[in-house]
Amino acid sequence: MKLKTLILLFLITTPLFSKGIIIENAYIKYTSSKNSVVYFSIHNTTNTEKKIIQTKSDIADRVELFTMKPSDSGMKMIPVEEFSIPKNSSLHLSPRGDHIMLFGIKSPLKLKESIPFRFIFSDGSEIQKDIPVENERPNNELNKKLELSEKNNKEIRNKNNVIDESKEDVMSNYDQNIPTNEDHSEHNHEGHDHHNRADTLAPAGIMNPHIHEKGKWMVDYRYMGMKMWGLQSGGKSQSDLGTLYFPYTDPTVQMPSGSLITSSPLGTTIPILSPNKYNYMSVPADMVMEMNMVSAMTSISDKWMIMFMVPAIKNKMTMVSSNFDRAPMSSAGIGDVSFSTAYRLIKTEHQNFFTGMGLSLPTGSIDERDNMPMMGVQKVPYNMQPGSGTYSLLPQLSYNGNYKKISWGAQSQANLRIGKNDNHYRFGNRYEVSGWLSFLIHESMSFSVRVAKQRWLNLQGADATLDPKMDPQNDPYRQGGMRSDLLIGVNFLITKGILQGARFGFEYGKPFHQNLNGPQLGTRELVNVFASFTF
Numbered sequence: 001m002k003l004k005t006l007i008l009l010f011l012i013t014t015p016l017f018s019k020g021i022i023i024e025n026a027y028i029k030y031t032s033s034k035n036s037v038v039y040f041s042i043h044n045t046t047n048t049e050k051k052i053i054q055t056k057s058d059i060a061d062r063v064e065l066f067t068m069k070p071s072d073s074g075m076k077m078i079p080v081e082e083f084s085i086p087k088n089s090s091l092h093l094s095p096r097g098d099h100i101m102l103f104g105i106k107s108p109l110k111l112k113e114s115i116p117f118r119f120i121f122s123d124g125s126e127i128q129k130d131i132p133v134e135n136e137r138p139n140n141e142l143n144k145k146l147e148l149s150e151k152n153n154k155e156i157r158n159k160n161n162v163i164d165e166s167k168e169d170v171m172s173n174y175d176q177n178i179p180t181n182e183d184h185s186e187h188n189h190e191g192h193d194h195h196n197r198a199d200t201l202a203p204a205g206i207m208n209p210h211i212h213e214k215g216k217w218m219v220d221y222r223y224m225g226m227k228m229w230g231l232q233s234g235g236k237s238q239s240d241l242g243t244l245y246f247p248y249t250d251p252t253v254q255m256p257s258g259s260l261i262t263s264s265p266l267g268t269t270i271p272i273l274s275p276n277k278y279n280y281m282s283v284p285a286d287m288v289m290e291m292n293m294v295s296a297m298t299s300i301s302d303k304w305m306i307m308f309m310v311p312a313i314k315n316k317m318t319m320v321s322s323n324f325d326r327a328p329m330s331s332a333g334i335g336d337v338s339f340s341t342a343y344r345l346i347k348t349e350h351q352n353f354f355t356g357m358g359l360s361l362p363t364g365s366i367d368e369r370d371n372m373p374m375m376g377v378q379k380v381p382y383n384m385q386p387g388s389g390t391y392s393l394l395p396q397l398s399y400n401g402n403y404k405k406i407s408w409g410a411q412s413q414a415n416l417r418i419g420k421n422d423n424h425y426r427f428g429n430r431y432e433v434s435g436w437l438s439f440l441i442h443e444s445m446s447f448s449v450r451v452a453k454q455r456w457l458n459l460q461g462a463d464a465t466l467d468p469k470m471d472p473q474n475d476p477y478r479q480g481g482m483r484s485d486l487l488i489g490v491n492f493l494i495t496k497g498i499l500q501g502a503r504f505g506f507e508y509g510k511p512f513h514q515n516l517n518g519p520q521l522g523t524r525e526l527v528n529v530f531a532s533f534t535f
Contacts, residue, residue: 020044020045020046021042021043021044021045021046021050021085021121021127022042022043023040023041023042023043023119023127023129024040024041024042024043025039025040025041025137025138026038026039026040026041026129026131026132027039027040027131027132027133027134027136027137027138028102028109028115028131028132028133028134029135030109030111030133030134030135031109032108032109032215033105033213033214033215034103034104034105035101035102035103035104035105036060036101036102036105036109037095037099037100037101037102038093038099038100038101038102038117038131039093039094039095039099039100039137040093040131041090041091041092041093042083042085042090042091043085043089043090044085044086044087044088044089044090044091045088046087046088047087047088048087049084049085049086049087050084050085050121050122050123051082051083051084051085051121051122052065052082052083052085052119052120052121053081053082053120053121053122054119054120055100055117055118055119055120056117056118056120057102057115057116057117057118058106058116059102059105059106059107059115060102060103060104060105060106061103061104061106062101062102062103062104063100063101063102063103063117064079064100064101064103065079065080065081065082065083065098065100065101066078066079066080066098066099066100066101067080067097067098067099068095068096068097068099071404075096080098082122083098109133110133111133111134111135112132112133112134113132113133114130114131114132114133115130115131115132115133116129116130117129117130117131197402197407197440197443197446197493198440198442198443198444198445198446198491198493198503199402199407199438199440199446199448199491200493200503201491201503201505201530201532202400202409202411202436203436203438203448203450203487203489203491203505203507203528204222204489204491204505204506204507204528204529204530205224205434205450205452205487205489205507205509205526205528206409206411206434206436206450207220207222207295207307208398208400208409208411209305209342209344209354209356209396209398210297210305211299211302211303211305211344211352212299213299213534214299214300214301214302215298215299216298216299216534216535217296217297217298217534217535218296218297218298218532218533218534219294219295219296219532219533219534219535220293220294220295220297220530220531221292221293221294221530221531221532222291222292222293222295222528222529222530223290223291223292223293223527223528223529223530224290224291224293224526224527224528225288225289225290225291225526225527225528226288226289226290226523226525226526226527227286227287227288227523227524227525227526227527228286228287228288228289228521228522228523228524229285229286229287229521229522229524230286230522230524231243231283231284231518231519231520231521231522232514232516232518232519232520232521232522233516233517233518233519233520234515234516234518235513235514235515237522238518238519240283240285240320241320243280243283243472243519244279244280244281244282244283244320244321244322245279245322246279247277247278247279248277248278248279248280248469249275249276249277249278250275250276250278250468250469278469279322280322280469280470280471280472281321281322281375281469281470281471282319282320282321282322282372282470282471283319283320283471283472283519284317284318284319284320284471284472284473284521285318285319285320285326286317286318286521287315287316287317287318287521288315288316288317289313289314289315290313290314290315291311291312291313291314291335292311292312292314293309293310293311293312294309294310295307295308295309295310296308302344303343303344303347304341304342304343304344305341305342306339306340306341307339307340307341307342307358308337308338308339309337309338309339309340310334310337311335311336311337312332312333312334312335313331313332313333313334313335313364313386314330314331314332315330315331315332315380315383315384315386316328316329316330317329317330317384319372319471327371327372329370329371329372329380329384330370331368331370331380331384331385331386332368332386333364333365333368333386333387334363334364334365334386334387335363335364335386335387336360336361336362336363336364336387336388336392337360337361337363338358338359338360338361338394339358339359339361340356340357340358340359340396341356341357341358342354342355342356342396342398343355343356350401350402350403351399351400351401352399352400352401353398353399354396354397354398354399355396355397355398356394356395356396356397356398357393357394357395357396358393358394358395358396359391359392359393359394360388360391360392360393360394360415361391362387362388362389362390362391362421363387364385364386364387364389365385365386365387366385366387366388366389366421366422366423367379367385368384368385368386370384372470372471375470379463379466381466381471381473381474382425382427382459382463382466382473382474382476382479383473383479384473388417388421388426388427389421389422389423389426390417390418390419390420390421390426390427391417391418391419392415392416392417392418393414393415393416393418394413394414394415394416395413395414395416396411396412396413396414397411397412397413398410398411398412399411405439405440406437406438406439406440407437407438407440407446408435408436408437408438409435409436410433410434410435410436411433411434411435412432412433412434413431413432413433414429414430414431414432415429415430416429417429417460420460420461423463423464423465424461424463424464425459425460425461425462425463425476426459426460426461427456427459427479428456428457428458428460428479428480429456430454430455430456430457431454431455431456432452432453432454432455433452433453433454434450434451434452434453435450435451435452436448436449436450436451437449438491443493443495444492444493444495445490445491445492445493446490446491447488447489447490448488448489448490448491448507449486449487449488449489450486450487450488450489450507451484451485451486451487452484452485452487452509453482453483453484453485454482455480455481455482455483456479456480456481456482457479458476458477458478458479458480458517459476459477459479460476461476462476472518472519472520473520477517478517478518478519478520479517479520480516480517481514481515481516481517481518481520482514482515483511483513483514483515483523484511484512484513484514485509485510485511485512485526486509486510486511486512487507487508487509487526487528488507488508488509489505489506489507489508489528490505490506490507491503491504491505492504492505499533501533501534502531502532502533503530503531503532503533504529504530504531504532505529505530506527506528506529507526507527507528507529508525508526508527509525509526509528510524510526511523511524511526
């Protein structure tokens with residue numbers, strides 16, 4: 001009976017352990033998200049190869065085997081069917097090689113708690129191991145020694161021409177110059193490799209929605225500059241002096257002509273009314289519009305992001321008067337602060353589709369004043385005021401995608417004015433659509449081409465203190481227009497050092513078509529710069 005009992009006990013317990021297999025320095029990466037990662041060192045002291053084909057634990061909905069492999073777009077995390085441990089050798093799970101991903105963690109992880117795991121091998125054997133939750137790998141010194149020992153073992157095997165490339169430690173094939181994310185715990189693994197590319201963010205002139213790690217903040221600075229010179233009406237250019245001395249008419253002020261004929265058989269005739277003729281006293285010659293924007297954004301889930309933005313605006317203009325005098329004019333101040341949110345409607349491995357809505361607050365001034373030619377200190381024109389004076393809705397649709405070394409995107413947005421401001425007018429609505437294509441030159445650098453088209457409408461209402469006959473910029477009916485731009489840009493990603501993960505970029509462009517309800521200054525050059533950092 002004793003012999004039968006021992007045999008039965010042996011048959012039952014054999015699958016529960018794998019002789020000659022040792023797991024050391026195991027830990028679960030501590031995180032507050034629903035995903036995490038498991039690392040450890042596993043040593044095979046037997047004379048046969050061992051393969052882990054499955055890992056089980058009740059801690060998460062899915063426990064899967066992954067590895068990092070180089071691709072055209074950088075190191076990419078891909079699922080694998082097994083982890084192979086060569087005979088008399090070791091395998092070290094790490095952020096840069098094989099690792100175990102936990103998806104859908106059922107309850108929040110607690111530091112130092114131990115979680116039961118079962119490791120199933122291809123020969124049917126199993127190992128049970130309680131793995132602790134830690135911030136970093138335990139016993140780091142021991143782990144370094146093990147890795148060094150494994151490296152020496154491989155050198156010996158190379159000398160003896162006993163080498164199997166498919167069974168080497170994946171750490172030996174890792175390129176230290178290719179950046180990877182050291183912690184996968186905060187990421188959804190779909191499209192994982194795109195986070196570490198220079199083209200993750202859109203070109204500098206576009207604030208494209210971007211879902212990053214939950215709980216982290218992205219601080220973003222942007223400069224947008226626009227140089228304008230040369231008057232234009234419709235698609236045709238106009239000279240400064242020609243505009244000053246050309247007679248214009250005001251259809252809102254009718255002047256009578258002719259005389260009353262009282263002896264007419266038809267009775268007294270009504271005199272003919274003709275529009276009032278006038279000449280402008282001054283016109284703009286050139287202008288530089290600059291906007292410095294600081295924004296902070298965070299992802300509150302894997303679908304929602306929120307953003308807060310504060311713009312500072314500075315305008316400089318040269319005016320030409322009818323007595324040939326040239327005088328500078330300027331204005332500056334905080335613009336309209338905005339809050340916005342974006343929601344990711346669709347996400348696939350290579351594509352994202354967002355919708356969003358924002359609200360612009362009337363925080364910018366609409367009463368800035370400066371010296372005007374022949375007039376002294378006066379209120380500057382509509383387009384020189386830092387603010388709008390009204391609330392505005394900021395709807396947005398955005399799409400982006402990537403494949404290998406190419407990424408692309410499109411964005412449609414609008415600025416919809418609500419009501420009129422304290423000076424009894426509102427700016428016209430503005431609509432813009434933009435599309436771009438980026439080429440990844442290196443993980444840390446990308447080149448982009450972008451086409452943008454925008455349309456803005458005339459003002460509604462008028463500021464009674466701005467005389468439209470003094471300057472065409474004071475005329476609410478000469479403010480609208482449309483423009484198409486072509487821009488080229490470059491984005492950079494810092495992959496090393498204290499600023500690792502920071503991004504910056506530059507974009508330069510010119511309009512290739514514009515039609516203005518002028519006379520207005522035509523736009524000639526566009527410059528966009530951005531820098532962002534996530535913490």
